[in-house]
Amino acid sequence: MSYKPDNRLESEIRNLAQYIKRFRIEIARINKGDPDSNFRNMSDHLDAITQHTDSATHNILQNLEGIADLVGQLQDKTEDDDTNEVCDAVMEKATNAMEECTFQDITGQRVTKIISSIRFVEERVNAMIELMGRDMIEAEVEGLPEPEPDPEDADADLLNGPQLPGQAISQDDIDKLFA
Numbered sequence: 001m002s003y004k005p006d007n008r009l010e011s012e013i014r015n016l017a018q019y020i021k022r023f024r025i026e027i028a029r030i031n032k033g034d035p036d037s038n039f040r041n042m043s044d045h046l047d048a049i050t051q052h053t054d055s056a057t058h059n060i061l062q063n064l065e066g067i068a069d070l071v072g073q074l075q076d077k078t079e080d081d082d083t084n085e086v087c088d089a090v091m092e093k094a095t096n097a098m099e100e101c102t103f104q105d106i107t108g109q110r111v112t113k114i115i116s117s118i119r120f121v122e123e124r125v126n127a128m129i130e131l132m133g134r135d136m137i138e139a140e141v142e143g144l145p146e147p148e149p150d151p152e153d154a155d156a157d158l159l160n161g162p163q164l165p166g167q168a169i170s171q172d173d174i175d176k177l178f179a
Helices: 008-030 039-077 081-100 103-132 134-143 171-178
Strands: none
Touching (some): 039 081, 039 103, 103 134
């Protein structure tokens, strides 16, 4: 009886090696390019969105409460029924606007879930980078071509958008440029 070698194991090992090579290239792509547009900073940007939305909502609510207080003061000073009717309508609108501000809480909860998921993936990617060797990944990055610009967004490089706290150019630095 002759022995016929089973090539399935060799085929699976080759497939696995090709998969690992493609995976290295993809990890290198994730870590290449503009730090503000790559994967590493996405959870920080979402955190910033949540913080800014929370701050803006807080300011909106404070202003609406101030408006309600002023309308209450106006109502206390007038006996005119028409004026009181208008004040009641303004109070109703202010109250409705305050109630609508609950969107921030719901948005914050959803964004927090997304941030958690992104951080989980970031941790896994970073663990894989460490296992594969950061030096090896950085060497892969050097060999990758620059990503093609999106023809639909010709002005993308001009639009930096809001910066993360601590990374933005300060107003003092901008003023020095024009001095």
